[in-house]
Amino acid sequence: MEYFQTKVINHYQVGKGIFVMELVANGSRCRAGQFFMLKTADASRPLMRPISIYQATDNSVSFMYRISGQGTEELSHLKNNDTIFILGPLGNGFPCEKVSGRIALIGGGIGIAPLWFTAETLLKNTENEVDVYLGYRDELFALDHFVILDTDFFIATEYGDEGYHGLITDLFEPDHYDAVFACGPEPMMKAVFTMCKEVRTPLWISAERRMACGVGACLGCAFPTLNGVKRVCKDGPVFADKELCWES
C-alpha cells in the first residue's frame, strides 16, 4: 500500500448517481476485490472513502462508485487533471488463484463494481469459465463495460423492465459451479450463502462497513465471524463461507 497524490484522467457518469473515475496509478500490484481509500478535499470531512477497484492497468486504476453521501457527492465533482490523495491497494481481494473451473460472480447494485476486474483476472486462466450475475434495482448501469468480457451474463432488475424481473438470486443455480464470489447488499449475499451451502459450493463474499483508517488499526469496520471479530479493511473485505456466522 501507498499513500499518494494523483490525478483524475477520466471521470464519467454511467447511471443514476453512479460514476466511474479513472486515476493515474500503478495498477499492476492490485488484486481483484481490493480497494483504495479516497480522500475528499473538504477538510470538514476527516474520513477517506473506501472504494473498490473497478479496473486496473499498469498505469491507471479506476473506481465505480455510487453517490451515497456528502463525501461521494464531492468526489463526483472532480474533473480531469484534478488531484486527489489515495491510500491503497488495501484488503485481501478475491482468491482468484485458488479457484478454477466454472465460477459464478454475483453482484447486486453498486456491489457489481469489483466483479469486472475479478472476471478479467479469472479469465487469464484459460481453463476457467466465468458466469456473471448482475442484479439491479431498476436501471442497468455499466453493462456495456461488462459485455466485452468473455463470460455469460445473467441480468435481473428488481423494479425495472430489463432482464429478469425479480431478484438476481432467482436465476442462480449454485450446483453448476466450482466456486462463487459475491458482492452486494447483505440480504443478497446471505441468500447466496444459504443456496451455496445446501449444495456445498464454495463461496467467498465481499463485505462492506464504514471505515476510518483502512489499514486495520482503528477496529472501526468490525465484522463478526466464526473465527472472532475481523476487520473488513485488513482481514477482508473478502471472507470465505466457512468463516461466516450467517446461519438462519
Add this chain to the structure above:
Amino acid sequence: MLETTLCGIPFKNPLIAASGVFGFGAEYGELYDVSIWGGLCTKGLTLQPKSGNSGYRIYETASGVMNSIGLQNPGVEAFVNTELPRMKKLNTRIIANLGGHSTDDYLLGIEKLDRTDVDMIELNISCPNVKSGGMAFGLQAKSAGEIVGLCRERCHKPFMVKLSPNAENIVDVALACENAGADALSLVNTFQAMAIDVKKRKPVFENTYAGLSGAAIKPLALRMVHAVCQKVSIPVVGIGGIRTAEDVIEFMMAGATAVQIGAALFSNPLLPIQMIDGLQQLMEQEKISDLSEIRGIIK
C-alpha cells in the same frame, strides 16, 4: 530541537500516537517507519479480551469523527505475550493504555503491565463506549482519586492518567489524580456525543452515545488543557483534534509537555512525518530553539 522529557523519560519528539488509532503499531508500519513517532500508545487494554461493540462503530460529523469501538482488544496477557515483543523492536517509547470495568480489573491489569518492559502506563478512566466502568471512574474527583491511588501503589513505572472531558469538573479530577500520585495527565479523551439516523428514526450508535474526536473538539480540548495546566504541577499531554504543527505549538503554549495525535491520522496517514518537518519549520520561523521556551507561556 524536538527532544522532550516526560516523567523523566526522553522522547525524541513530543508526538505520540493516541490510543485506539494505531493498534499495536504494526499496521502503519507497512506505510512508513513508525519509529519516527516520539511514542505510541497501545489500543486500550483490558484484563480480559473484549470483542467490542456491535452496530456502527465509526461515523463522520462536520470536522469530527465519532467512534464506539468498545475497547475491542486481545486482553493484557495476549498483549504482553504477542504484541509487546513486536512493539519493543520499534525505536520509540511504548505506552500501554489500560482500561477496566471494575477496580479489580484495573489493579490486576496494572500489576501485569508493571512487570513488563513498557516505558509507561496510561490509565484510561475516560472511555465513553463501555457500559460499565470506563468513564465512570473519571467523572468525579473522588472516584478518580481512589482508583488512581490504588493503581499507583501497584505501579512502579511512570504512570499517566487519561482524563475525560465529560467530567463534572476536569480541573478537580486532574488535581485529585495528581494528589493520588499520578506522574502525568493526558487530556482529553473523546466527548460524549450523539448522532441520529433520521430515516431509521434511531440513534446511529447502538449505545446511543459515542465519543467525538477530531478537529471539531480542538478548541474545547485546548481550553481544558490550559485550565488544568494552571492548577497542576505534573506534566500534561495534550490531546484533541491536533492536526497541524501550529496545533501542537498551541497546546504547548497552553502548557502541554507533549501531545497525542488521533483522528487526524484518518485524513492523512503520513501526518507524523509531515508534522515533524512542519514543527521544525515553524520553530525556526518563530525563533523557538527549544519547546521549553514556549511551554505554558499562556497564563
